[in-house]
Amino acid sequence: MSRVINFNAGPAGLPLPALERARDEFIEFGKSGMSIMEHSHRGKDYEAVHNEAIALLKELLAIPDTHEVLFMQGGAHLQFCTIPMNFLPPGKSADYVITGNWANVAYSEAKKLAALGIGKVNVAATTEVDKKFTRIPKQSELKLDPNATYVHTTSNNTIFGTQFQTFPDTGKVPHICDMSSDFLSRKLDISKFAMIYAGAQKNIGPSGVVVCIMSKALIASGRKDLPKTLTYSVVAENNSLFNTPPTFAIYMVRNVLDWMKKSGGIAQIQKWNEEKGALLYGTLDRMADYYKAPVEKESRSLMNIVFRLPNEGLEEKFVADAKKANMVGIKGHRSVGGIRISAYNAVSVADIKHLCGFMEKFAAENKA
Amino acid sequence: MSRVINFNAGPAGLPLPALERARDEFIEFGKSGMSIMEHSHRGKDYEAVHNEAIALLKELLAIPDTHEVLFMQGGAHLQFCTIPMNFLPPGKSADYVITGNWANVAYSEAKKLAALGIGKVNVAATTEVDKKFTRIPKQSELKLDPNATYVHTTSNNTIFGTQFQTFPDTGKVPHICDMSSDFLSRKLDISKFAMIYAGAQKNIGPSGVVVCIMSKALIASGRKDLPKTLTYSVVAENNSLFNTPPTFAIYMVRNVLDWMKKSGGIAQIQKWNEEKGALLYGTLDRMADYYKAPVEKESRSLMNIVFRLPNEGLEEKFVADAKKANMVGIKGHRSVGGIRISAYNAVSVADIKHLCGFMEKFAAENKA
Numbered sequence: 165m166s167r168v169i170n171f172n173a174g175p176a177g178l179p180l181p182a183l184e185r186a187r188d189e190f191i192e193f194g195k196s197g198m199s200i201m202e203h204s205h206r207g208k209d210y211e212a213v214h215n216e217a218i219a220l221l222k223e224l225l226a227i228p229d230t231h232e233v234l235f236m237q238g239g240a241h242l243q244f245c246t247i248p249m250n251f252l253p254p255g256k257s258a259d260y261v262i263t264g265n266w267a268n269v270a271y272s273e274a275k276k277l278a279a280l281g282i283g284k285v286n287v288a289a290t291t292e293v294d295k296k297f298t299r300i301p302k303q304s305e306l307k308l309d310p311n312a313t314y315v316h317t318t319s320n321n322t323i324f325g326t327q328f329q330t331f332p333d334t335g336k337v338p339h340i341c342d343m344s345s346d347f348l349s350r351k352l353d354i355s356k357f358a359m360i361y362a363g364a365q366k367n368i369g370p371s372g373v374v375v376c377i378m379s380k381a382l383i384a385s386g387r388k389d390l391p392k393t394l395t396y397s398v399v400a401e402n403n404s405l406f407n408t409p410p411t412f413a414i415y416m417v418r419n420v421l422d423w424m425k426k427s428g429g430i431a432q433i434q435k436w437n438e439e440k441g442a443l444l445y446g447t448l449d450r451m452a453d454y455y456k457a458p459v460e461k462e463s464r465s466l467m468n469i470v471f472r473l474p475n476e477g478l479e480e481k482f483v484a485d486a487k488k489a490n491m492v493g494i495k496g497h498r499s500v501g502g503i504r505i506s507a508y509n510a511v512s513v514a515d516i517k518h519l520c521g522f523m524e525k526f527a528a529e530n531k532a
Numbered sequence: 533m534s535r536v537i538n539f540n541a542g543p544a545g546l547p548l549p550a551l552e553r554a555r556d557e558f559i560e561f562g563k564s565g566m567s568i569m570e571h572s573h574r575g576k577d578y579e580a581v582h583n584e585a586i587a588l589l590k591e592l593l594a595i596p597d598t599h600e601v602l603f604m605q606g607g608a609h610l611q612f613c614t615i616p617m618n619f620l621p622p623g624k625s626a627d628y629v630i631t632g633n634w635a636n637v638a639y640s641e642a643k644k645l646a647a648l649g650i651g652k653v654n655v656a657a658t659t660e661v662d663k664k665f666t667r668i669p670k671q672s673e674l675k676l677d678p679n680a681t682y683v684h685t686t687s688n689n690t691i692f693g694t695q696f697q698t699f700p701d702t703g704k705v706p707h708i709c710d711m712s713s714d715f716l717s718r719k720l721d722i723s724k725f726a727m728i729y730a731g732a733q734k735n736i737g738p739s740g741v742v743v744c745i746m747s748k749a750l751i752a753s754g755r756k757d758l759p760k761t762l763t764y765s766v767v768a769e770n771n772s773l774f775n776t777p778p779t780f781a782i783y784m785v786r787n788v789l790d791w792m793k794k795s796g797g798i799a800q801i802q803k804w805n806e807e808k809g810a811l812l813y814g815t816l817d818r819m820a821d822y823y824k825a826p827v828e829k830e831s832r833s834l835m836n837i838v839f840r841l842p843n844e845g846l847e848e849k850f851v852a853d854a855k856k857a858n859m860v861g862i863k864g865h866r867s868v869g870g871i872r873i874s875a876y877n878a879v880s881v882a883d884i885k886h887l888c889g890f891m892e893k894f895a896a897e898n899k900a
Contacts, residue, residue: 166560166565167559167560167565167566168564168565168566170565170566170570172570172571172572172575173572174572174776175569175570175571175572175573175776175779176570177566177570178567178569178570180559183558183559183567184559186558187555187558187559190551190554190555190558191533191535191548191551191552191555192533192534192535196536197534197535197536197538197858197860198535198536198538198545198860199546199551201543201546201738201739201784202538202540202543202544202545202546203540203543204540204541204542204543204861205543205739207540237605237606237607237610237740237778238605238606238610238761239605239761239775239776241760241761241775242605242606242759242761242762244759244761245759245761245762273759273760273761276757276758276759277759279757279758280648280649280758281648281649363776365776370569370778370779370780371569371573371776371777371778371779371780372605372740372741372777372778372779372780372781373740389644389647390644390647390648391610391612391613391641391644391645392609392641393606393607393609393610393612393613393641394610394613407607407609408542408543408607408731408733408739409739409740410605410738410739410740410778410781411543411738411739411740412738412739412740412780412781413740413778413780413781416569416780490565492565492566493572
């Protein structure tokens with residue numbers, strides 16, 4: 165067995181101990197005589213795993229009693245419409261801060277719901293210039309409506325490599341944040357958010373499960389006449405067991421969270437992520453004649469680091485040579501090109517050092 | 533490692549070879565240096581698995597070119613509302629055949645959508661008597677509206693243990709069938725259905741993925757102004773890769789389908805299921821003084837076999853003694869009590885023989 169250094173943008177690399185644990189008990193979970201995926205979601209074996217995943221999340225993120233943890237399906241994409249269906253009544257409006265592709269999609273999906281009698285969506289700010297996003301807006305740029313039912317932001321932009329360093333102040337308006345690509349990468353003050361949601365496939369586990377952290381007040385304020393699967397209060401009241409949840413995906417989330425806890429918790433994870441960022445951005449800045457990092461310094465993402473080489477031919481060679489040096493998943497998103505290093509939690513400081521060494525050598529050997 | 537005989541109703545037992553294959557390549561899929569769940573859904577390794585799962589389904593069920601295979605999320609429960617959202621325009625109506633709990637839920641979820649401006653739902657028939665369902669309606673009992681946009685049926689009822697032996701004739705009205713609990717258990721004439729859908733966690737794989745087989749005509753007839761995740765045409769046009777699918781769950785589906793093919797295909801699976809049913813119902817009928825099977829003979833399910841013992845005390849002892857004899861998951865649904873044997877595809881003829889032997893012995897040793 166050999167493992168590569170996996171810089172995939174998502175689904176992404178997972179911590180090896182979390183995978184090994186799953187492999188070792190894949191056929192028989194505990195002494196139960198069956199795989200965890202063969203257990204009933206109403207049985208005590210699965211329920212213990214489910215509740216442990218929730219408890220670990222609460223502990224790692226210091227989630228206050230005012231908030232609940234929900235597991236849902238359909239990816240962040242289904243949240244894009246479930247959120248306005250629940251929290252945007254006819255005649256009301258919500259504010260969207262557009263900082264990249266996924267923020268744009270969240271906005272346009274919400275906008276479509278007018279066809280189903282849902283309220284209006286406004287753009288509170290956009291940093292788009294020539295179809296690109298290279299920065300996060302300042303608080304002073306946001307045109308926030310104090311009567312909006314919520315403000316929607318996207319904490320990290322996987323395609324353009326930007327990230328909110330500090331979150332906007334939304335005043336008394338509930339702040340709903342899509343954290344799919346940087347959830348669990350740093351400490352958070354959960355009390356500042358009415359809702360945080362994240363598809364699992366970056367920092368948390370396999371694709372197929374979405375983690376939502378929601379204030380009880382927001383849940384209670386939601387619509388109650390929708391289909392059950394699309395009603396947050398139904399999911400919350402039933403501890404995310406109202407219908408069959410994606411049990412194996414949640415089990416993997418439990419394994420990843422347990423690895424995080426044993427690694428020293430969010431503080432340690434954040435320290436590693438800052439160290440990784442300092443190493444990689446340090447290399448880019450030191451070799452700025454060769455590697456071009458387009459994102460403004462104050463908006464740089466620690467999760468997705470994007471850069472260009474002197475020309476596309478060299479970018480292709482960079483990808484090919486990196487593969488020979490055991491590194492994969494570094495091609496930029498097809499819509500923007502270039503190189504993208506996704507350095508989620510499972511990517512180690514040593515992996516980034518290996519990459520930086522490779523970058524120095526590549527630049528020296530491949531003049532433009 | 534030891535394995536029990538797993539009669540869970542769902543999530544349920546999976547074929548051991550499909551699990552062992554997953555375990556053996558859990559850390560490194562092929563020679564790719566990573567787990568299948570760490571692969572990008574846009575990469576060639578995952579795409580090959582995804583397309584193999586679709587191809588195996590098409591082959592096993594002889595799916596004609598008029599139909600497409602889709603993978604979706606949210607369980608059958610999300611289909612309950614997605615179907616009317618797509619195919620039930622305002623001012624139109626759809627017919628529902630109510631044969632059990634899940635048929636009832638499908639109907640009541642569709643009914644709720646009036647709040648979002650969706651058309652009306654009618655009950656075409658119900659076999660409910662005193663909150664119980666012990667039979668499947670005859671064709672002559674169905675009040676089908678020739679102008680309905682579709683007819684919805686539920687092929688097998690996990691709680692009450694009934695199953696359509698032959699499907700109703702819906703004339704020119706598209707027939708949409710929830711086959712969550714007997715999909716892939718027997719041969720089907722796919723051309724008779726506009727849509728078949730099934731949550732994976734009975735016969736197909738782990739929970740977290742829904743398989744839909746849909747006629748291209750039905751897909752084309754659907755609404756186009758809904759959010760993308762809820763629009764069948766968007767999912768179909770993108771080969772179920774429009775957003776990140778539950779990749780590991782689909783990989784497990786591939787493993788299970790490959791096991792089915794190697795076992796002799798649907799014909800062999802059906803033969804085993806018929807043999808299992810003959811053994812178990814044969815035991816129940818032979819010992820009808822002791823075991824009471826409430827379902828009418830022509831409506832008996834081969835997937836979920838329900839029966840009662842002389843009293844609840846004996847039922848409790850039956851469950852406890854069965855556990856000592858290595859059999860689990862046999863308690864009836866909490867809403868109806870009694871015993872339920874779920875004999876999905878992964879349950880072998882030998883498992884059922886073991887159960888029947890146990891039943892003979894139990895009845896002899898535990899007089900009422």
